Amino acid sequence: MLSQSRLLHSPLALATRHCAGAAVGTPTSLRATSLKLINAAQMRVSIQESTDYRRSGELARQVLQQLRQQDNPHTHFGFGLNLFHHGLQSATRALRNGENEELVVMALLHDVCEHTVPSGHGPAAALVLGPYLSEENRWILENHEIFQGYYYYELLGEDKNKRDAYRDSPYFDACVRFCELYDVPSFDPDYATEPLSTFEPMVHALFQRKPKQQGACSMME
Ligand SMILES: [Fe+2]
Numbered sequence: 001m002l003s004q005s006r007l008l009h010s011p012l013a014l015a016t017r018h019c020a021g022a023a024v025g026t027p028t029s030l031r032a033t034s035l036k037l038i039n040a041a042q043m044r045v046s047i048q049e050s051t052d053y054r055r056s057g058e059l060a061r062q063v064l065q066q067l068r069q070q071d072n073p074h075t076h077f078g079f080g081l082n083l084f085h086h087g088l089q090s091a092t093r094a095l096r097n098g099e100n101e102e103l104v105v106m107a108l109l110h111d112v113c114e115h116t117v118p119s120g121h122g123p124a125a126a127l128v129l130g131p132y133l134s135e136e137n138r139w140i141l142e143n144h145e146i147f148q149g150y151y152y153y154e155l156l157g158e159d160k161n162k163r164d165a166y167r168d169s170p171y172f173d174a175c176v177r178f179c180e181l182y183d184v185p186s187f188d189p190d191y192a193t194e195p196l197s198t199f200e201p202m203v204h205a206l207f208q209r210k211p212k213q214q215g216a217c218s219m220m221e
């Protein structure tokens with residue numbers, strides 16, 4: 001009969017513990033079980049694994065998976081395309097208009113949070129992508145909802161010019177342009193849209209950029 005110690009260190013037991021912790025190869029002693037008890041070595045492991053998550057491409061894959069979730073009959077919200085195809089069409093228009101990769105990816109993912117954060121999806125997307133974007137593009141993402149409102153707020157009995165509150169921003173005109181050229185017209189089922197595979201390498205390249213700090217502190221390098 002195996003001793004308790006040998007059972008605890010058997011290949012099966014070790015594999016089970018590694019599976020429970022997601023990444024492989026890190027001893028359980030280096031995994032914090034409470035933030036009240038975390039030590040410097042465990043903190044280094046946390047930062048390293050968060051960084052590896054991004055550098056390995058897993059973060060980009062997860063964001064792309066979030067986009068694929070929108071290829072769903074429930075995300076048309078009354079329009080001619082669901083959110084997934086709306087993103088693809090926005091990105092296709094940006095690509096064909098000669099925009100740089102950063103803007104093309106932004107067009108692809110500008111509504112990537114809309115199926116889970118319908119109101120406030122602009123700021124939500126800005127949190128996801130902002131660390132990898134120029135400040136202008138981050139601002140456009142964050143505020144595009146209210147700029148889009150120019151085209152439909154009146155139908156809701158609201159002021160279509162709410163965006164005018166941002167007239168002093170150096171990014172005002174760029175946000176108007178992004179909406180007008182890429183977001184507004186991209187619900188057309190008859191437009192020949194590129195497949196997601198056209199844009200996947202661009203998404204991966206964006207998330208390989210070293211992220212700018214966002215929030216109180218950065219847990220990723
Ligand atoms: Fe949007």
Ligand SMILES: [Fe+2]
Pocket residue numbers: 086110111183
């Ligand atoms: Fe949109």
